[in-house]
Amino acid sequence: MAKNILIVGGGLAGTIVANGLCRQLAPQLRSGEVVITMLGTTETHMYQPGLLYVPFGRIREHELFRDQRKVLDRRVIFHVDPAKHIDVEKNQVSTAGGRTLKYDYLVLATGSRIMPQSIPGMVEGGHWFYDLEGARKMRDALSKFEGGKIIVNANAPHKCPVAPLEITFMLYDYLKAKNLLDKSEIIYTYPIGRLHALEPVALWAKPEFDKLGIKYETFFNTESVDPGAKTITSAEGVTLPYDLLVTIPPHQGAQVIVDSDLGKGGWVPTNTKTLHRDGSTNIFVCGDTTNIPISKAGSTAHFEADVLIDNLASLLTENRMARDYDGKVFCFIETGSSTGTYVWFNYTTPPNPGPPSQMVHWFKLAYNRLYWLSAKGLL
């Protein structure tokens, strides 16, 4: 009997895992010993980091999308048919389209999503760039912006930990280019008592903000937005007026995780090293959907996927796990429209960002294109 590997979610993590497994299990796929199936929600694959450039008109929308079938190794059976219920007792997943799929190994890679609706007034009063519709709306709002107070508001938890800083620096450069700086003010808010979760990044960002005259309010967790009065209020009791509110709404995991009772808020309790779902030996979790206290980022998904591929391939061919995930994360940080820096860290090595340079910015731009190779597992 063939061993069935079922991957739920065709975003970055699911795609890298699927493609990597195809390479490592080529003989088993050929002989029919192994079958890899993926469930996704759409025909297209979106390059999410590209959304950052949409509000500024610096990327064409079609550059964000590829046909998922073309990104995926052709040996993977791909259904555009979202998982509706995951039954870990019966080792099966039922789908919106009425399929029931049995698995021997399950990979949960359903990612995370923004929940602006969880904060009163945020949908009506806020702008964001975390989905295409939001990014387009923000582009329109920015093109009409004639100066005033812009609040950049980050909420916990969110994916791409550096995005709040990046959007702030990019907004600054945008206002400068439009000659709107002297009529404008940027105020950055952050949930904890410094400018970024990573202390070295926070220490680096503060003098940068001070130099540019960007104001900040820390310990700010949004409780409500009043779109009529154009104010935003924190759970800590601070109310700030705005002319344009740019927010990174709080995130949750996928609804199917909640509905299948696999984790509060859609976050699946996951072993930090083996990436097993807690309590299972045949279910792995990869990418944003884990509850591991590290960055929800494409790079995290990528490094986790590499480990998962080795382990699943070893389990199938030699009945052993190959290696542990060490917590590695790597993030580019855009520090303006033409400079950037980066950080890397793992469970034991703290991050240490270098001075921003044009070269790192170019690397990030290059990566925007290389993404597709990375998803294909070629990078």
Place this chain on the structure above:
Amino acid sequence: MQTIDARGAFCPGPLMELIAALKLSAIGDQIEILSTDKGSVADVPEWVAKVGHKMVGVTEKGDHWSIVVEKAK
């Protein structure tokens, strides 16, 4: 009681994890956060006081701290 093991977490860090977990909890729930970052011993109580939740206690456990918070609003 829910425990969040944020030992060794560089990003998003113990306080961000706690904030995220409290959002999903009910009033009266207690959450324990484990942290190896000494900064958390100051950060967490400061934030908890600011926002109006309740500190239950901070205990040093060898190489890490256990910080227990109760959701109050």
